[in-house]
Amino acid sequence: MNTTQLDDVIPKPASVLDKARRLLNDFKVWVNLDSGNLTAGQQLAVKYFTVAMILFVAQILFGLLSALQFIYPDFLYGILDFNVNRMVHINAMIVWMLYGFIGSIYWLIEDESGTDIVGLKWANIAFWVLTGAVTLVVLVYLFIQIGPGKDSSLWFINEGREYIEAPRWADLGITAVMLVFSYNVVATFSKGKWSGIAGVLTLDLIALIGLYLAGMFYMTNITHDQYWWWWVIHLWVEATWEVLVGVIMAWSLIKLLGARRKIVQTWLYIEVALMFGSGILGLGHHYFWIGMPEYWLSVGGFFSALEPIPLVAMVVHAIYDSGVHAFKTVNHPALAWVIAHAFGNFFGAGVWGFMHTLPQINLYTHGTQWSASHGHLSFFGAYATINIAFFYLAIQHWRGNVWMAAGTRHAWRWKWALGLLNAGVVGMTVALLIAGYEQSFIERAVEGSTWAGYFAAQNQPSFQHAMNWRMIFGLVTAAGLGLLVWDLLTIGKYEERKAEKIVVH
Amino acid sequence: MIEPVALKDFFITFFSSALIILAGAAYALLFAWSKVNAHIGIKIAALASYAVLIASVLELTRAAQFQGYWLIISVAMGVGYFFAPIGIWHLCVKTHEQSVDTPIKTKIQEDEQ
Amino acid sequence: MNETPLWASESFWKKTAIWVTAVSFVILIVLTMDSLSQTTAGGKRVPAYAVINKKIDYQFNKELNKSVPVIGEDEFLFGKQMTEQEAAELVDLGKKTAQTRNCMNCHTILGNGAYFAPDLTKAWLDQGWLSKDLREDLMVKFLMNPESNARTFGSNRKMPNLGITEQEARGLVAFLKWMSSIDTNGFPYNFKTIEAEE
Numbered sequence: 001m002n003t004t005q006l007d008d009v010i011p012k013p014a015s016v017l018d019k020a021r022r023l024l025n026d027f028k029v030w031v032n033l034d035s036g037n038l039t040a041g042q043q044l045a046v047k048y049f050t051v052a053m054i055l056f057v058a059q060i061l062f063g064l065l066s067a068l069q070f071i072y073p074d075f076l077y078g079i080l081d082f083n084v085n086r087m088v089h090i091n092a093m094i095v096w097m098l099y100g101f102i103g104s105i106y107w108l109i110e111d112e113s114g115t116d117i118v119g120l121k122w123a124n125i126a127f128w129v130l131t132g133a134v135t136l137v138v139l140v141y142l143f144i145q146i147g148p149g150k151d152s153s154l155w156f157i158n159e160g161r162e163y164i165e166a167p168r169w170a171d172l173g174i175t176a177v178m179l180v181f182s183y184n185v186v187a188t189f190s191k192g193k194w195s196g197i198a199g200v201l202t203l204d205l206i207a208l209i210g211l212y213l214a215g216m217f218y219m220t221n222i223t224h225d226q227y228w229w230w231w232v233i234h235l236w237v238e239a240t241w242e243v244l245v246g247v248i249m250a251w252s253l254i255k256l257l258g259a260r261r262k263i264v265q266t267w268l269y270i271e272v273a274l275m276f277g278s279g280i281l282g283l284g285h286h287y288f289w290i291g292m293p294e295y296w297l298s299v300g301g302f303f304s305a306l307e308p309i310p311l312v313a314m315v316v317h318a319i320y321d322s323g324v325h326a327f328k329t330v331n332h333p334a335l336a337w338v339i340a341h342a343f344g345n346f347f348g349a350g351v352w353g354f355m356h357t358l359p360q361i362n363l364y365t366h367g368t369q370w371s372a373s374h375g376h377l378s379f380f381g382a383y384a385t386i387n388i389a390f391f392y393l394a395i396q397h398w399r400g401n402v403w404m405a406a407g408t409r410h411a412w413r414w415k416w417a418l419g420l421l422n423a424g425v426v427g428m429t430v431a432l433l434i435a436g437y438e439q440s441f442i443e444r445a446v447e448g449s450t451w452a453g454y455f456a457a458q459n460q461p462s463f464q465h466a467m468n469w470r471m472i473f474g475l476v477t478a479a480g481l482g483l484l485v486w487d488l489l490t491i492g493k494y495e496e497r498k499a500e501k502i503v504v505h
Numbered sequence: 506m507i508e509p510v511a512l513k514d515f516f517i518t519f520f521s522s523a524l525i526i527l528a529g530a531a532y533a534l535l536f537a538w539s540k541v542n543a544h545i546g547i548k549i550a551a552l553a554s555y556a557v558l559i560a561s562v563l564e565l566t567r568a569a570q571f572q573g574y575w576l577i578i579s580v581a582m583g584v585g586y587f588f589a590p591i592g593i594w595h596l597c598v599k600t601h602e603q604s605v606d607t608p609i610k611t612k613i614q615e616d617e618q
Numbered sequence: 619m620n621e622t623p624l625w626a627s628e629s630f631w632k633k634t635a636i637w638v639t640a641v642s643f644v645i646l647i648v649l650t651m652d653s654l655s656q657t658t659a660g661g662k663r664v665p666a667y668a669v670i671n672k673k674i675d676y677q678f679n680k681e682l683n684k685s686v687p688v689i690g691e692d693e694f695l696f697g698k699q700m701t702e703q704e705a706a707e708l709v710d711l712g713k714k715t716a717q718t719r720n721c722m723n724c725h726t727i728l729g730n731g732a733y734f735a736p737d738l739t740k741a742w743l744d745q746g747w748l749s750k751d752l753r754e755d756l757m758v759k760f761l762m763n764p765e766s767n768a769r770t771f772g773s774n775r776k777m778p779n780l781g782i783t784e785q786e787a788r789g790l791v792a793f794l795k796w797m798s799s800i801d802t803n804g805f806p807y808n809f810k811t812i813e814a815e816e
Contacts, residue, residue: 070734073775081778082734083723149715149786160717162731196632218717220710222797223657223664226728227650262628266600269631273638280642289805290728291664293656297507297803298574299649305578308526309585313593315530316537320597323541351526355519360569363509363807367729367737437519439733445512449806451746454736455771506683509807599626 031489037400041110041117044124046398048103049391051131053485055096056384058138060478062089067474070467084145087158087165088138093379094163095134100387101244102181105201107394108251109185113192119184126180133173137166154218161225163233164215171216178209196265200272201247208240223291230286237379238307238349239279245386246271256393257329258502267317274313278306288359289366297359304357308350314342330499331396331404333414333491337389340422344381352377352429356436364444369466370436377429380421388484395488396499403497413487420480427473435466508570521565525582528558533590540594558586659706663801667705670695670795675813676743684804695792696754705792712793715786724777728797729805735777742791742798743811746771750812754791761787 035043065085068075076085110117117123140157147153154160155168166174182205189198215232219225250268253259284300329335352374356365365371392414396404408414439457447453457463510518535551565571566579624630660666665687673690692699700708716722722731725738736744746769747753760767762784764777782790 066734073773077776078778081724083720083732086723086732086734087720146720146780147718148783149711149718149789151714153718154714158718158720160720160722162722165720165723196628200635218714220667220706220713221657221659221664222713222728222793223800224654225713226730227653227657229730263600266626266628266631269628269635270596272635273631276635276639276642280639280646283646286730287653289802290730291657291800291802292653293663294506294803295649296653301575302578302581305582306585308529309589311526312529312533312586312589315533316590316593317597319534319537319541320594320601324601346530350530351523354526355522358522358569359803360507360571361510361515361518361522363507363805364515366805367726367731367733369733372733437515441512441515444807445515448808448810449737449740450810451736451741451744451769452771455773458773458775459771508683509804596626599623602622602626 032493033398034400035398037398039110039116040120041106042394042397044117044120044127045103045107046394047127048099048106049394051134052096052099052103052387053391053488055092055099055134057481057485059089059092059096060474060481062086062092064471064474064478065089067467067471071464071471080142081145084141088141090163091141091165092138097241097379097383097387100383100390101241101248103394104248104387104390105181105185105244107390108248108255109188109198111255112195112197112251113189115188115192117184118187118191119180122180123184126177129173130177133170133177137170140167141165151218159218161215161229164229168216171212175209175212178205178212182206182209195261196268197247197250200243200268204240204243204247208236208244211235211240226290227287227292230283234283234286235280237382238282239276241383242275242279243272245383246275248386248390252390252393256331256334256502270313271310274310278303278309282307285357285359285362288362301358304354308354311346311350315346318342328500329405330502331392332406332408332411333404333418333487334389334392334396336414336418337385337392340418341381341385341389344377344385344422344425346381348374348376348378348381348429352433364440365436368436368439368444369432370440373429373432373436376425376432380425391488392491395491399492399495401499402492402495403499404492404495405500408491409495410487410490413483414491417480417484417487420476420483422480424473424475424477424480427476428470431466431469431473435463435470438463438466506573507575508572510569514568517564518568521561521568524561525558525565525586528554528561529582529586532558532586533593536590537594555587559583665689665796665799666702667709667792667796668700668702669799670705670709670792671699673813674742674795674799676740676798676809676811678808685807685809686804687799687801689799695795696788705796708789708792709796711786711789712791713789715782715790716793719780719782728800728802735775737806738794738797739800739802739806740798740809740811742795743809743813745810745812745814747812753812757791757794758784758787761790 035046038046062085065076065080066082066089069082069085106117106123144157147157157167158165159167159171164171182202185198185205186202189195189202211232214228217228219228246268250264253264254261281299282303284296285304286300287296288300356362356370356374392404396402438460441457442460443449443453443457447456532551532554535547535554539547539551562579562582566576569575571579656662657664669689671692671694673693675688675690676685677688678684679686694700716727721727721738724732724735726733726736727738729737729739742753747756756767760769760777761782763779765779768776770776
């Protein structure tokens, strides 16, 4: 083959780059978004939201691959093994949600503080550093995957600890970026004005970073390893993340529904008291079986029984509000996702959590598909929904605060995206619940938790049917996500009407 | 010390735990609703939900073989879920007090029109 | 309308939030210090690494109403008695190998991880290793070449080849043996060990 022939087959790098640039330009023309509608902080926020959505797609994609491997274990065997796909699946989830939260905070601090973001240049650099690091980590996960049992592998490839697999260099990078983020927040509020929301946010961010540090150390002692590991995982998702969502919701209630600040802030404090009061020691429910002293059975059991109390408070308050105020919403998709959040959080965290949390039953359900069932519904209900709601608020402003209430064009898209995503996740949750019930019963209770018992349960027709259904509902979820992406890119595109003004109650 | 759930009580353990949370929320919801709408049926439904909650707590207590200090959890759930919605309702009323210029009832009637 | 009572005021709940958080956190710190000191390797709940020189079993204790690890007479790993130092180094290699080979995203360790492959908490004691004489050898061979020594129990799920060296495989076996001696409050429930069969 001579070079001319080769040139025909392999395009020149320059022309590939050129083509990519043209495609990107075509895409920008097509979405037709005007960043002039956004403040500098909001422009940074939407960058975070964009990456969040890309990672959300990655999460679902790798979830589908892992689900398929439960049905066809030979699929991608030796190329992208289950552990790799599953790792990318859960890491992409954690990171996209974090991107969503960070973006939401950048979105609201200018408004909340009444001044421009301090250190915006650093914030932009931090965004690109974080995004570059995340990309590199994922590429290493996919193409290098594993390393020898040495410290260097922990530093540069994979720490092998579920959810926080990111290698140590990335841990340090993430911490540095989070420090820049906290600096932006604190400095901006200091320059502008502080508020109750600002105070809670600042303290929560300090806790968030401090807890992440607890997960950065290597220990030979597996019991100690898992003790600190749960500090990060539990105290993130069942305490600090919850409060972060509380902060974002509090601001949204004031700005978008016109709720009065004094009331919202009082309730934010009540939330913090209830969440931290039940959540911090609720950590105990992860310490039942990892070698920790027996008193954790009582501590974990008792505080787990308290954890639904904040949910009850929300139910009562929602009814009170609907009775007292006739709130008008200017963004129907966002409101629908907030309602999905309320239900998802209640069922996922509350009902699904309490069903298997007491040690008397957790002895059988710990380490089975029960946890997967609970995990799917609660992460989606508590965090995915609220992020999606915020994405809709952001796109409304990006389009120039256009009309997104009743009578939006192509409203079927957001409705179907909402329906498919929720049906998909609920379907997967129920399928995994059946699998988990079967697994805990056959493997644990009947067979005595041996390897033979494990496989006896995995080979049961009812378990395998459940895995097929999980796959089907995974595809439903993916379809919903595809529709969601399309809708977020197009909603309000040709809308001429402006949104109604919000009145303070 | 715990006594693990017996094999035959597996399903009822999951079921009664789920029902505690569901009935607790239903009671909270109906209780709050009965405050904004003084219909007697809603009040009865709220109490019925609470009865389901108590029955579920008793069933869980039996199935999960609670004994000794574990019974504190049963009592805490029975008492806590009864008073929590009442307390939170009062908190709602008092924290919103300054903004309520019209009585709740008339506001509801306005909405219905 | 009356003044907002103290218990419904913003400042009251601000203080309450701070106090509740602080008190919970202080309790957590105290429990953490106690828990960590009770679970240092070499204590009662988590034995010293040299426990891999001993026979380990997991038996139901009627009085405590749960299964507890039982440490028996000498039973050297790979036919060699190790000092605490040597044992700690070997277990450490095994732990690092378990992390860098990403075991936890298929298996569960102490019940935490993924659910694609069996739990490893008491893997050392599992009856799947056929007999105590074959166990060490089988485990090392399996870890180094899982595909041709596949143990799929009729599921088609095979462990992939993770390029584990012989030394790393021995480390993993030491790590698993040591982990099986940890007192896990009776988890996993009703576990029948390889010892029970003999």
